[in-house]
Amino acid sequence: DAMVIQNPRYQVTQFGKPVTLSCSQTLNHNVMYWYQQKSSQAPKLLFHYYDKDFNNEADTPDNFQSRRPNTSFCFLDIRSPGLGDAAMYLCATSRAKTEAFFGQGTRLTVV
Amino acid sequence: GQNIDQPTEMTATEGAIVQINCTYQTSGFNGLFWYQQHAGEAPTFLSYNVLDGLEEKGRFSSFLSRSKGYSYLLLKELQMKDSASYLCAVTAGNKLTFGGGTRVLVKP
Numbered sequence: 001d002a003m004v005i006q007n008p009r010y011q012v013t014q015f016g017k018p019v020t021l022s023c024s025q026t027l028n029h030n031v032m033y034w035y036q037q038k039s040s041q042a043p044k045l046l047f048h049y050y051d052k053d054f055n056n057e058a059d060t061p062d063n064f065q066s067r068r069p070n071t072s073f074c075f076l077d078i079r080s081p082g083l084g085d086a087a088m089y090l091c092a093t094s095r096a097k098t099e100a101f102f103g104q105g106t107r108l109t110v111v
Numbered sequence: 112g113q114n115i116d117q118p119t120e121m122t123a124t125e126g127a128i129v130q131i132n133c134t135y136q137t138s139g140f141n142g143l144f145w146y147q148q149h150a151g152e153a154p155t156f157l158s159y160n161v162l163d164g165l166e167e168k169g170r171f172s173s174f175l176s177r178s179k180g181y182s183y184l185l186l187k188e189l190q191m192k193d194s195a196s197y198l199c200a201v202t203a204g205n206k207l208t209f210g211g212g213t214r215v216l217v218k219p
Contacts (some may be wrong), residue, residue, distance in 0.1 A: 028176075031205050034203055042198060042209040043154070050205045092207070097141045100207050102153035 004092050005029050011082050011104035021076040021106045023091030028038040032074045033100065034066060043090055049074065050096065077078055078108075086110045113137040113151070117209030122216045123189055131184045131213045133199035141202040145173050145184045148212070154179045157194050157197075189217045 004025045013019040023032065030051050039051035046060045049068045061084070065077040078085055088107050092100040114136040122131040135143070146154035150193040158166055160175035161184060172185040184197055194217045199210040 028118055033207060035209075040214075042212045045206065048206060055206065069123055094207070096205050099144055099156045099159050101156070105153050 004091060004093055004101050004103035006089075006106050008106060009104060011106055011108050013078075013108065015082065015110055016080045019078050019081055019108070021051035021078075021089050021091075021108070023074045023076075023103055024072050025093045027070070027093055027101065028071060029095050029101075030067060030071070031096055031100075033090075033092040033094075034074070037088045037090055037105075038086075044074070058079075060083065081108070081110045083110050090096050092098045112201060113201060113208045115201055115208065117197075117210045117213045119211065120214045120216070121216060123186075125189055125191060125217055125219050129186050129189060131186070131197050131199075133182045133184070133210055135180050135182070135199070135207075136208070137201050137203045138179065139203040141204070143155060143173075143175055143182050144202070144207070145171075145182075146177050146198040146200060146201040146209075148198060151194075177187055186215070188206050190218070191217050193210070193217050198216075203208055 007022050033048040034046045037043045047056045047066050067075045088105045090105045091103045094100040117133045145157040145160050148154040158173040165174045170187045175182045196214050198212045198213040
């Protein structure tokens with residue numbers, strides 16, 4: 001059974017139109033991460049939560065926001081997607097300082 | 112900040128051994144992970160080193176030297192399905208940061 005679920009697997013959005021990606025977990029992990037991964041590059045950390053504590057990477061654009069309404073769910077909001085935001089977005093969860101489990105990712109296309 | 116370096120690409124022959132090196136500089140180091148990622152898929156966990164030494168898991172082994180900021184992943188008895196990217200990742204606090212990844216191509 002999938003433990004970290006990302007919806008949708010593929011998302012097409014228009015340039016400038018807000019889009020939300022979702023992630024849910026059944027592992028009851030207290031840490032949740034959002035990564036952006038572009039072709040042939042490593043995953044780039046956008047932000048992470050430790051419980052409700054939100055940690056934003058210094059170079060994450062303001063265009064990217066996140067919400068974690070409860071332990072199980074986390075959302076990535078892209079307020080005004082640009083062509084450069086087309087990428088795979090990966091959600092991961094972990095207990096503190098242990099291995100992270102990844103969802104299957106959402107591939108975002110901006111048209 | 113964190114700095115994690117690995118070679119970009121390596122090629123090896125089926126049945127052989129390949130060693131992927133990773134060097135890192137970070138404050139507040141907790142542990143080092145290795146992940147495998149096939150094209151278009153999410154990373155999958157391979158190994159975790161917290162203390163110095165070698166961790167062995169079947170055909171895969173990982174080594175850590177915290178004083179040198181160095182790790183390697185050893186893949187033995189290479190199979191064609193091992194062609195993938197291998198990502199070194201470091202935790203500091205609750206933050207998991209990846210290196211650039213090493214693409215391994217296994218040839219017949």
